[in-house]
Amino acid sequence: MTDRVTLADRIEDLLPQTQCTKCGYAGCRPYAEAVASGEAEYNQCPPGGVQGIARLAALLGKNVVALNPANGEERARPVAVIDETLCIGCTLCMQACPVDAIVGAPKLMHTVVAELCTGCDLCVPPCPVDCIEMVPVTGERTGWDAWNEAQADAARLRHDRRAARLARERQAAEARAAARRAQAAAGSAESAETAKSAAQAPTDDEAAKKRAIIQAALERARQKKEALAAQGVAPKNIANVSAEVQAQIDAAEARRQRLGAAADANGGPPGADAPPPPADDDR
Template sequence: MPHVPAPTLADRIEDLLPQTQCTKCGYAGCRPYAEAIADGSAAINQCPPGGSEGIARLAHLLGRPVIALNPANGVERPRTVAVIDEALCIGCTLCIQACPVDAILGAAKQMHTVLGDLCTGCDLCVAPCPVDCIAMVPVTTTTGWQAWTQQQADEARARHDFRSARLQRERHENDARLLAKAAAKLREVEAEPTLSAEALAERDRKRAIIQAAIERARIKREQVE
């Protein structure tokens, strides 16, 4: 059997977060927040969706005292889901781009709709909407972890991770296409006749611009990888 590494402290912390990916903690998602707690750069009371129970779970894991939720990060509240007023939706796709768990369906210039069972209530789709057609509607009377199940959290994390992997793959594919176009353009420039000193200088200028663009793209890909 392949060796399965023991979970890191960040892994164990992440398991205790509700996986809304809402960024209310001040980090880009639940995983970065878990890593920040693990390295001591973030406190355990920055997750409004987890609420007081979430803080208590983290305190127990880390052997720290239970503290109140930091009001700078928000307030504990019932779980909500996004609802789109389909009569007002203009199909701009900004909400789709903002959703961290792919819970919104639609296409450009077509009406969008939210898959309520998949929505984590992160609120991230509300601000980008240019026509204010998205409302967050409470679906529980309980708050914090009492409004969630572990299964919901696990499924939300899986969707978030799948989306992140898809976006990264699409970026790589787009970068590869751009590099191929740049290489083709460079070959085209190299094949240009040089009938005058001016034409030669222009060819060298084009070559330098394209080579610089290719080098920037190469460095960017290496940094991502």
């Protein structure tokens, strides 16, 4: 009994490799595997025509039958031709071509390399400006009479290389997306940690701002006291101040003087942990 994998390989070797998908499958290899498994019939390849069906029938030990009309009709081999005056450079035809027979760039004119075109028709439907025409180039010759083994082998090689390139591009895109997700997750974790740290302790900027506010309050109190002294205005209500309150006033004054001295010595504001003293005229 013929091994199924080997049978699929042998069937694929008998297909024209136009990769046109008219058989109902994504390419010649998937169709070959479907025929080998009995999922598909061997008369579903219009580019191979009657001669192609005869080849497959001989391999499979079956009778030659007519091409299934649901899959298309045998015809002269066409080549895609782009009307370059209408082409808008959308690249949709390039993306559809299974054998990389179309060259161009976004927003620039595209053209078909006739020697590489398999006549698959796949570039026609996606064109938004209908600037692609399939032009017969083999006269009365159809099927394998309009094609040969060397052309089939070259088309299969280009198709396989394109598939490998697209797979690499997908893998690279997936890797970039995964890296972006990982970076975003790491950034979120770092932001959460930073927010937590900020909530737990003031930043250097906040501490400096607090020290500046304290120093400014001390300076205003000092200037006000000096101004009052220059006017000969004494503090109010000192006659009735109790000893306990006077002790608090003296401690605050001593603290203010120490903070002022420390600021002068350090060339900056005093420590942020010490509260400002009460204003002298509020005693």
